[in-house]
Amino acid sequence: MKTSVALNQENLNIMPPNVKTPSYDRDKVKTSIVHIGVGNFHRSHEAYYTNELMERYGILDYGICGIGLLDYDRKIYNILKDQDGLYTLITKELDGSLSANIIGSIVEYIFAPENQIAVIEKMTNPDIKIISLTITEGGYNLNEATGEFDFSNPVIIEDMKNPMSPKTVFGYLAQAMKLRMQRGIGGCTIQSCDNIQGNGNVAKKSLLNYVEKAEPELISWIEENVSFPNAMVDRITPVTVASDIEKLQEEFLIDDQWPVVCEPFIQWVIEDKFANGRPEWEKVGAQFTDNVVPFENMKLRLLNAGHTVLGMLGALHGYKTIDEAARDQDFSTFLRAFMDQEATPTLGNLGDINLEQYKMSLIERFQNIYIKDLVARICLESSAKIPIFLLTTVKAQLQADKHIERAAFIVAAWCKYNDGVDENNNTYPIEDAMSNELIRMAALSHQTPIRFLEIEPIFGDLVNNKTFVDAFLSSLEMLRSKKVKDCVKEMNEKLA
Missing domain, CATH: 1.10.1040.10 (N-(1-d-carboxylethyl)-l-norvaline Dehydrogenase; domain 2)
Incomplete structure (x- = not known):
C-alpha cells in the first residue's frame, strides 16, 4: 500500500501524476498582496486566481502574504507554516469526480497576535499594492440599522487607546496608511472580497469612520491615495471535514492538514478602480467592469x-x-x-x-x-x-x-x-x-x-x-x- 506524502515545498516534485502542482519557481514570487483573513473562501477564490495567473502566464509579481488577526487564526497559521504556504484545492464536480490542485500563491504568512509591528510594516512596504479582506459580513463593525460605525465595540475602544498594538483590521489599516503617508510611499488598494453589497464602499466607510476619530489627519490622504473597488465574489466553499482529508490521502496520496473543498463554478466581477496597479486576473477568468x-x-x-x-x-x-x-x-x-x-x-x-x-x-x-x-x-x-x-x-x-x-x-x-x-x-x-x-x-x-x-x-x-x-x-x-x-x-x- 502506497503511503501519502506530507505537503511541503520539498515534496512537490514527488507528488503523484494526478495532482496538479505549481510549475513556477515560488522563490521568485514577489509579494505585492497582503490578505487579511486566510480562510477557506480566500483559498478557493483570490488565492486560486492568483495561482492560475502564475501557473499559466508566469506572472510572479503578485504573491500573497496572509495575515491572521485573531487568536482563532493560529491553527491555519501553524499549518501553512508547516506546509510552506501550500495547500490542496479539491474541486468536487457534479458527477462526483475530484481534482486536486496544489496552490502556491501564498508565499508569506504573519500571525498578528505574535507580531503586530511586523503586520503594520508589511502593509506599509512599498511593494504592497493591494490589501485584500475576507473578514465576514460582521467584520466591518457597522450597525445594521443605522449603517454607522460601532464605536462602542470594546476592541475598537482598545485600538484607539493603543494605536501601535491594534487588534482590529481598522487599527492595523489606520497605522499602515499613516506610515505610508509619513514615509511618502504612496497609496494602495483595499479590496474587500466579502459577501456584502458595495463591499468596497463598506470597507471605505468603515475605515474612514474609524480614522475620523482615531487619526483624523489621515482622512484627506486616504481619499486621495487609496481606492476601494467593489466586487462580486462567488464560489461555494464548504467547511473542510475529516473525510475530505482522508479522501485526499486515499485518492491522491497527499497528507494535507487543511485542504480546501470547492465546487467547479467560480466567478469574480471587480470594479476596475485600483490605486497602484493590479494583477491581470482577467487572463484567468475574472471580469473587470465599471459597474458591479x-x-x-x-x-x-x-x-x-x-x-x-x-x-x-x-x-x-x-x-x-x-x-x-x-x-x-x-x-x-x-x-x-x-x-x-x-x-x-x-x-x-x-x-x-x-x-x-x-x-x-x-x-x-x-x-x-x-x-x-x-x-x-x-x-x-x-x-x-x-x-x-x-x-x-x-x-x-x-x-x-x-x-x-x-x-x-x-x-x-x-x-x-x-x-x-x-x-x-x-x-x-x-x-x-x-x-x-x-x-x-x-x-x-x-x-x-x-x-x-x-x-x-x-x-x-x-x-x-x-x-x-x-x-x-x-x-x-x-x-x-x-x-x-x-x-x-x-x-x-x-x-x-
Whole structure:
C-alpha cells in the first residue's frame, strides 16, 4: 500500500501524476498582496486566481502574504507554516469526480497576535499594492440599522487607546496608511472580497469612520491615495471535514492538514478602480467592469438569499447539509418561487445576463451531493447576513407594493430557529455575534410574537410596516403549530 506524502515545498516534485502542482519557481514570487483573513473562501477564490495567473502566464509579481488577526487564526497559521504556504484545492464536480490542485500563491504568512509591528510594516512596504479582506459580513463593525460605525465595540475602544498594538483590521489599516503617508510611499488598494453589497464602499466607510476619530489627519490622504473597488465574489466553499482529508490521502496520496473543498463554478466581477496597479486576473477568468451593482444584486439576492432560505428551512426540519434541503421538492419549489416572484423583480436591468439560466444553475449547485455544505455553516452569523441577503429584497418589494410573503416566512423561520431546537428535538448552538439578543427576543416572541421584529439593529423600522408584520406573524403562528414541511407545502399551494 502506497503511503501519502506530507505537503511541503520539498515534496512537490514527488507528488503523484494526478495532482496538479505549481510549475513556477515560488522563490521568485514577489509579494505585492497582503490578505487579511486566510480562510477557506480566500483559498478557493483570490488565492486560486492568483495561482492560475502564475501557473499559466508566469506572472510572479503578485504573491500573497496572509495575515491572521485573531487568536482563532493560529491553527491555519501553524499549518501553512508547516506546509510552506501550500495547500490542496479539491474541486468536487457534479458527477462526483475530484481534482486536486496544489496552490502556491501564498508565499508569506504573519500571525498578528505574535507580531503586530511586523503586520503594520508589511502593509506599509512599498511593494504592497493591494490589501485584500475576507473578514465576514460582521467584520466591518457597522450597525445594521443605522449603517454607522460601532464605536462602542470594546476592541475598537482598545485600538484607539493603543494605536501601535491594534487588534482590529481598522487599527492595523489606520497605522499602515499613516506610515505610508509619513514615509511618502504612496497609496494602495483595499479590496474587500466579502459577501456584502458595495463591499468596497463598506470597507471605505468603515475605515474612514474609524480614522475620523482615531487619526483624523489621515482622512484627506486616504481619499486621495487609496481606492476601494467593489466586487462580486462567488464560489461555494464548504467547511473542510475529516473525510475530505482522508479522501485526499486515499485518492491522491497527499497528507494535507487543511485542504480546501470547492465546487467547479467560480466567478469574480471587480470594479476596475485600483490605486497602484493590479494583477491581470482577467487572463484567468475574472471580469473587470465599471459597474458591479447588477452582478452584486443578482448574487446576494439569489445565491446568498437562496442559501439562507435552504439553511433556515433545513435547520428546522433537521437536515444537516444544504444539498439535502435543496433536493427536498417542497423546499426547492419554495426557493424557486422566492427567486422568481420576490428576488428577481428587485434586480433591475441585468443587460445580457441570462437570469433564467443563472437561477437554474443555482439550484443545480445547491443540489450537488458531493459538496456537503453544512446547514450549520449557512446559519452562522445570520444577524449579519439576513439584513443584506433578504431584507434588501423585502424593502424593495414593499416599496413597489409586491410580494414579500416568502421572505417574511423565512424571517419567521429564523425566529423559530433561534429557539435552538429542530423538529426532532435535537438542539444546536446559535452561533452569532448577537446570539444573546436573538435567543432572548425569540423566547419573548412565544408570548408576544412581534417582539422578534423589535431587534432594531437588524430590522430597523420594518416593525412598523403592517404588510410585513402581518406576513411575519401569520408565518410564525403557522410554524409554531405545524411541521415546517407542512407549512412550506401550504405556502407553495397558497401562493402558486
